[in-house]
Amino acid sequence: MILTGLIAGGIAFGYEVGSFTDMGPGFVPLMLSIALVLLAALILWREWPMIQARAGGEAAGHDFAWRPFCAVSGGILAWVLLAESTGFFIAAIAQVVLAALALPGPRWRSILIMAGILAVAGYFLFVVQLGVPLEAVG
Amino acid sequence: METLSLLSMGFEQALTPEALLFCFIGVSLGTFIGVLPGIGSLTTIALCLPLTFHLEPLLGLIMLAGIFYGAQYGSSTASILLNVPGSAPAAITCLDGYPMSRQGRAGIALFITTIASFTGGSFAILLLIFFAPVLADFAISFSAADYFSIMVLALTAASTLSVGSPLKGLAMVSLGLLMGMVGTDINSGQFRYTFGIPALADGINLVALAMGLFGVAEILNNLTEGNVPQAGKEKITFRQMLPTPDDWKAFRFSCLRGSFIGSFIGMLPGTGPTIATFMAYAGEKKLSKNPEKFGHGAVEGISAPEAANNASVQAAFIPTLTLGVPGDAIMAVMLGGLLIHGITPGPQLVTTDAALFWGVVASFWIGNIILLILNLPMIGLWVKLLSIPYRFLFPAVLFLICIGVYSVNNNSTDVLLTLVFGIMGFYFNRHGFPSAPLLLGFVLGPLMEENFRRALVLSDSSLATFVDRPISAAFLAMTAVLLVFSFRRKATLTDDKAQPAP
Numbered sequence: 001m002i003l004t005g006l007i008a009g010g011i012a013f014g015y016e017v018g019s020f021t022d023m024g025p026g027f028v029p030l031m032l033s034i035a036l037v038l039l040a041a042l043i044l045w046r047e048w049p050m051i052q053a054r055a056g057g058e059a060a061g062h063d064f065a066w067r068p069f070c071a072v073s074g075g076i077l078a079w080v081l082l083a084e085s086t087g088f089f090i091a092a093i094a095q096v097v098l099a100a101l102a103l104p105g106p107r108w109r110s111i112l113i114m115a116g117i118l119a120v121a122g123y124f125l126f127v128v129q130l131g132v133p134l135e136a137v138g
Numbered sequence: 139m140e141t142l143s144l145l146s147m148g149f150e151q152a153l154t155p156e157a158l159l160f161c162f163i164g165v166s167l168g169t170f171i172g173v174l175p176g177i178g179s180l181t182t183i184a185l186c187l188p189l190t191f192h193l194e195p196l197l198g199l200i201m202l203a204g205i206f207y208g209a210q211y212g213s214s215t216a217s218i219l220l221n222v223p224g225s226a227p228a229a230i231t232c233l234d235g236y237p238m239s240r241q242g243r244a245g246i247a248l249f250i251t252t253i254a255s256f257t258g259g260s261f262a263i264l265l266l267i268f269f270a271p272v273l274a275d276f277a278i279s280f281s282a283a284d285y286f287s288i289m290v291l292a293l294t295a296a297s298t299l300s301v302g303s304p305l306k307g308l309a310m311v312s313l314g315l316l317m318g319m320v321g322t323d324i325n326s327g328q329f330r331y332t333f334g335i336p337a338l339a340d341g342i343n344l345v346a347l348a349m350g351l352f353g354v355a356e357i358l359n360n361l362t363e364g365n366v367p368q369a370g371k372e373k374i375t376f377r378q379m380l381p382t383p384d385d386w387k388a389f390r391f392s393c394l395r396g397s398f399i400g401s402f403i404g405m406l407p408g409t410g411p412t413i414a415t416f417m418a419y420a421g422e423k424k425l426s427k428n429p430e431k432f433g434h435g436a437v438e439g440i441s442a443p444e445a446a447n448n449a450s451v452q453a454a455f456i457p458t459l460t461l462g463v464p465g466d467a468i469m470a471v472m473l474g475g476l477l478i479h480g481i482t483p484g485p486q487l488v489t490t491d492a493a494l495f496w497g498v499v500a501s502f503w504i505g506n507i508i509l510l511i512l513n514l515p516m517i518g519l520w521v522k523l524l525s526i527p528y529r530f531l532f533p534a535v536l537f538l539i540c541i542g543v544y545s546v547n548n549n550s551t552d553v554l555l556t557l558v559f560g561i562m563g564f565y566f567n568r569h570g571f572p573s574a575p576l577l578l579g580f581v582l583g584p585l586m587e588e589n590f591r592r593a594l595v596l597s598d599s600s601l602a603t604f605v606d607r608p609i610s611a612a613f614l615a616m617t618a619v620l621l622v623f624s625f626r627r628k629a630t631l632t633d634d635k636a637q638p639a640p
Contacts, residue, residue, distance in 0.1 A: 068361030072354070072536065076557040079540040080550045095540055099533040114530055118537050 067101075075099030092119035145267060148496025152504055157200055157497070160193070164201035165505045168208020169512055173216060173520045174531065179209035180468050181356065184348035185538055187475050188546045195479040196494050200501040202472055207259060207451045207502070210411065211509045214251040214444055215520055218244055227411040227447045230419045234432060234439030241435050246385060250437060251444040252513040254393045258445030259506045261397035262404060262452035266499055269405075270488065274460040277485040283593035283603045285463075287613035289586045292463045294617045295406065297575040298624035306571045314576035317342055318583020344474040346552045347580060349539050350559025351566075351573045352467075357532050358564040385437050392422050392438035393445045400446030404453030404465065411450040411466075418446035452502060459483050459495060462585070467574035470581040 075098035082091035096115035151157060171182045183205050190198030213228035218235035231251065238247040280288075293315075297307030396418040403414040422442040423429050432439050454465045462484040464470040476483055481491060488495050513520070543556045563573050597603035605611045 069358060072358055072361065072532075073557060073561070075533070075536055076354070076540060076553065076560075079544075080554045080557070092537060092541070096533045096537050099536045100529065110530070111533075114534065118534055122537065122541055 071101040072099055088123050089119050092122055141267060141271065144492060144496050145500065147493065148498075148500035151196060151493055151497030152200065152500035157197060157501060158504065160197045160201040161204050161501050161505050162508055164204020165208035165211075165509050166512065168205040168210075169212035169509065169520060171205070172209035172212025179206055180348060180471060181353035181535070181539075182209070183468060183471055184345050184353065185542045187345050187471065187478075188542055190475060191478065191546075195476070195481055196497045198475065198479065199472075199494070199498050200505075202475060203455070203498060203502065204505045206468055206472070207448060207505065208509060210448050210451050211252065211255050211513055212520065213447075214255070214440070215248060215517075218247045218251070218440075219521065227415045227443075229412075230415045230443045231440050233419070234434070234436045237433065237435035238437075238440070243435065247435075247440055248517055249514070250385065250389055250441050252510065252517075254389070254396065254441040254444040255448040255513075256506055256510050257393050258397040258400050258447065258449035259452050260503070261394075261445075262401045262449040263499065263502050263506070265401050265405075265453060266456055266502070270456050270460050270495075270499075273456065274485040274488040277461055280461075280485070280609060281593065281607060282589040282596060283607050284609045284613070285461075286586060286589040286593055287604060287610040287617075288461060288463050289582050289589070291613045291617045291620070292457075292465070293575070293579055293582060294620055296466065296578050297572075298620060303570060304621075304624045307575045310566070310571055310573070310576040311579040314579025315583040315586065317347070317576070318580045319587070342580070343543070343546055343552045343555065344471065344478075344581070345546050346543050346556040347559050348467075348471050348577060349543055350556040350561075351563035351577060353535065353539050354556060354560025355563030355567055355573065357536060358560060359567055360528070361532070362564075388437040389441045392442040395421060395425075396442030396445030397449045399442075400449030401453040403446070404450030405456050406465065411447045411454075414446040414450035415443035418442040455498075455502075459487055459498075460485060462487075464578065464581065467577040470578045474581050 075095045078094040078098050079091050082094055093112075093115045096118055097111055100111045100114075152161070167182065167186070168179065171179060183202050186202060186205060190201060193201070210227065214231045214235065217228045217231040218239050220236075235247050235251070238244060293311045294308070297311045298304035399418045399421060400411070400414045403417060404411070419432075419439060419442060422436075422438045423432050426432065426436070426438060454469050458464045458469045458473055460483075462473065462482065464473045473483060481487070481494065539556065540553055543553050544550065546552060566573055566576075593603055603610075604614060
């Protein structure tokens with residue numbers, strides 16, 4: 001487990017900011033923000049001993065699995081960036097291949113075959129059948 | 139009598155070839171993802187939501203509901219064979235289902251869970267048929283203040299009764315409500331919290347939020363924790379599935395008790411099938427003459443929770459359809475889907491959209507019968523599914539998430555938001571903040587604000603309206619009791635090993 005400490009604190013800060021960004025006809029949002037800040041403060045208060053304890057041991061090991069995290073995020077980002085510019089097929093294949101890198105020892109052939117099948121099937125279902133306005137190849 | 143004629147009308151709606159087709163697609167898909175560990179029914183329902191925009195509301199709802207209860211049938215398969223629950227409510231089935239399969243009684247266990255699921259489902263459908271119209275009649279007199287209070291109760295129940303810290307649940311509900319505020323304010327037309335992003339003007343996209351919090355977060359969790367679900371190799375034939383007379387004896391009453399508990403829990407706002415299965419299991423263990431059997435392949439230990447599971451899933455439609463107040467995150471997505479279709483669930487639904495309401499009810503029964511057929515003779519096929527490796531599954535699911543979210547508004551920003559929510563949900567999961575209350579709060583947020591403001595307008599801005607009206611006061615009192623209870627009980631309930639229900 002990584003540092004619950006900083007995180008709970010970070011969440012609390014995020015909440016507090018939320019209360020000040022209140023705007024417009026914001027009676028209800030304001031009330032909710034206050035509730036949220038109070039709750040976050042309570043959680044922080046109750047978990048403080050645990051947070052202290054963790055903060056001490058935190059330096060020891062920080063073994064967050066970045067590889068799958070980056071692969072999955074990268075896959076989705078690839079789609080976001082590519083779908084409208086280079087077209088459906090490239091975006092789909094880039095996304096599937098990137099995501100598949102999350103696990104060590106990728107089996108290139110099967111990944112590519114799968115990406116191809118998904119892209120073609122997805123194209124027919126969503127673009128041809130459901131009329132999603134994307135070009136096959138930009 | 140009137141009920142019967144309405145029901146027969148419902149069957150007419152649900153027996154058209156189209157409706158049958160979508161019911162079949164829904165339950166098959168449901169079983170499919172139910173069997174596969176690592177893909178939740180919520181992800182699938184959110185994925186299919188955009189597809190239903192092109193359908194008639196009835197067909198869409200039949201399909202989405204089919205996924206939901208179909209998944210509950212399928213989820214026991216992986217629990218029994220691999221000791222990995224196909225979905226959170228089936229976690230309890232592992233306790234006795236897996237030992238049964240170690241003893242070579244996997245076939246019997248699968249048979250029993252299927253029959254128990256069917257019994258539980260049917261029981262709750264009967265309840266739905268006779269109870270929902272009564273509740274709707276009663277609810278028609280509810281005022282804005284009453285609605286507000288029911289939603290307060292539902293949200294409190296959802297956040298405090300789920301596994302884990304009630305405080306964190308409440309914080310998540312508040313965050314969800316706040317996120318529900320994003321977009322154009324209905325009263326003044328002003329933009330709130332849009333940060334100048336045009337895609338946020340209509341509010342955060344429900345599909346993007348649900349997919350991010352559950353779909354993407356689930357995949358991130360599985361991959362970073364290294365608990366990639368393992369593929370299994372099992373063969374089950376129909377012959378192995380016939381239970382012995384002793385099994386039947388153990389099965390009969392536990393299954394009925396499970397159905398009863400499940401229906402009751404399912405009807406309450408804010409409680410999902412996970413709680414129902416845990417309670418059913420605990421109940422059986424208490425009632426049993428030899429509780430030491432449990433955990434070593436007791437038939438009661440799988441039949442009661444499975445019956446409760448399916449009963450609660452069907453019964454959950456009662457508050458959603460008649461009050462418009464969903465019981466858990468999945469029903470919240472379903473409610474969101476209906477709202478997008480321009481249908482506002484509530485007491486009027488039963489009378490004004492009678493064809494829709496009764497059509498859906500009738501389809502439940504048809505769906506359950508299809509599931510019985512799908513799950514008994516064809517169980518071998520589903521078992522084979524378990525041999526699909528996760529390394530192929532998750533990229534495919536991600537692909538569907540991307541294109542699915544994109545297709546809602548044909549908008550890349552939504553996909554980006556999905557990623558942001560995915561990382562958020564992943565982060566929350568790691569720190570014990572349950573995502574389900576957030577989603578529930580998100581869907582109920584706008585409804586709550588609307589009713590809150592309307593109630594205040596009607597009462598000349600007097601907050602007393604919430605306690606003066608007996609119905610509203612009763613719900614608020616229940617909320618208070620629940621809060622006190624959950625904080626006092628918290629110390630004793632440390633059994634939060636189970637994942638928050640996806």
